[in-house]
Amino acid sequence: MKETFYFFLILSSNLCFSQFAIVHDADGYVNVRNTPKTGNNVTEDNSISTQLYTKCFENLNQGAEIFEKYPALKNNPFCSIITCSFLLSYKEKDIQIAGENRLTGIATQLFREGNPVNLVMGMESFLWVKKENENLEDNNHIVYISYGECTNPYYLTRAAEIVNKQTELLIKQASSK
Secondary structure (H helix, E strand, C coil), X not given: CHHHXXXXXXXXXXXXXXXXXXXXCCCCCEEEEECXXXXXXXXXXXXXXXXXXXXXXXXXXXXXXXXXXXXXXXXXXXXXXXXXXXXXXXXXHHHHHHXXXXXXXXXXXXXXXXXXXXXXXXXXXXXXXXXXXXXXXXXXXXXEEEEECCCCCHHHHHHHHXXXXXXHHHHHHHHCC
């Protein structure tokens, strides 16, 4: 049941977001690529925002015991902002908490790497993000990531709240030292 739900979730997410294509590679892993559509052609976006949104942190251990409890989750690499966001869509609270903890861990690691991120949404937010990310030397070196247009599923909005809150906290802590 979980595997079917996860598959449906990925399909519905792909339909909601014209910016992102969810691709299954030969290993069975899910990859998310930002692919703005231009006419009949699809171009791959290798921007810093896409790289950080899909960057896999394999050293995450938050929620490992939860994944043992749910076999459908056990072999999935919940290691990036986008993939951990999917965990927030489950009704089981322990899975949601694992997703929240992983997202907090990812935001912390990105900050420590010198890549604090802020997730934004809205009409043509990807254009605003592209413009804002042209100069990463301003505004606390924040990399902005557009996760969707006008309407987004709750789990993505919640993921953005978690990541943005952690980034803001870390920036405040660093500036008070």
